[in-house]
């Protein structure tokens with residue numbers, strides 16, 4: 594049976610590894626509510642891989658968790674950090690991985706084990722060996738964003754080659770991954786972001802067209818780009834007014850892919866508008882289905898990364914001691930994927 598972090602602190606009879614972890618101790622402002630605590634990580638259970646963390650990826654969900662707005666978690670205390678890369682230090686018998694493997698994957702954050710820590714557990718089914726061309730920081734920021742983009746664009750939309758993909762929050766974590774995956778799938782990608790710097794970032798990472806949602810007329814620009822047809826798929830991690838405005842430029846038979854609410858509220862959907870303009874909305878939660886289906890997903894993502902079609906667009910790299918401040922900054926993130934460097938050994 595998997596131990597909770599609280600139980601593990603008391604189970605020093607099974608002590609294997611000890612170290613520090615950033616943990617949310619109460620909901621509130623990150624700098625006041627995230628503490629560095631001494632922890633013990635016992636032997637991994639079946640389905641887990643224990644790693645010494647080298648880098649961990651960040652994103653808007655960290656800010657939602659600190660504020661108490663993340664729907665899948667209960668009350669603190671719990672560890673923060675949804676994804677991490679590092680060296681395997683322990684595996685249960687029968688694992689696909691071995692001690693010494695360099696891996697990246699999704700942490701056991703839903704059980705309280707986060708990646709902003711010296712050690713963490715990864716979910717074995719959502720873990721891969723680090724592709725050869727990835728740096729440690731790129732590996733730490735790879736799993737969540739690209740798994741989310743895969744769920745949205747391949748499983749749920751689905752996006753077809755030669756279609757037009759409009760990506761909101763395109764300089765952010767999941768949006769940045771959707772830009773790259775959309776290009777890898779053969780789509781024309783229109784990236785939407787809120788500053789010149791972010792638009793340049795999107796162009797550097799493969800977007801065919803860029804639109805500034807603060808200064809451009811978004812529906813007009815999309816219709817110009819698509820000769821009035823509109824976007825076949827809208828990838829929406831932002832919601833709110835930006836997403837509602839973008840919907841004005843959805844194509845007939847289009848799909849808006851509901852990923853998240855970085856603006857603080859979801860897109861307002863109007864069933865009569867969906868009926869009259871012939872489009873649909875699909876919700877996405879990037880969680881594993883069967884182990885076999887999950888293996889297919891990670892194999893394809895690793896293959897695309899191996900071939901250079903996908904690479905984490907690393908933005909700011911933070912040090913371990915900066916985690917509370919880093920999480921506070923996720924409500925107004927700079928361009929690119931924020932990554933925390935945990936150890937360099």
Ligand SMILES: NC(=O)c1ccc[n+]([C@@H]2O[C@H](COP(=O)([O-])OP(=O)(O)OC[C@H]3O[C@@H](n4cnc5c(N)ncnc54)[C@H](OP(=O)(O)O)[C@@H]3O)[C@@H](O)[C@H]2O)c1
Pocket residue numbers: 651652653654657737741761762763764765766767768785786787788791830831851852853854855856857877878879880923924925926
């Ligand atoms: N469904 C799933 O399985 C899944 C998986 C991962 C994440 N998510 C969700 O997706 C959402 C985005 O996460 P992320 O990690 O991609 O976020 P992120 O990297 O922080 O990017 C969010 C982008 O949204 C835009 N934005 C607009 N208003 C904002 C505001 N008030 N605060 C922050 N950003 C704002 C920003 O772009 P501009 O400055 O260009 O406007 C920013 O680049 C979150 O709600 C998260 O929970 C869902």
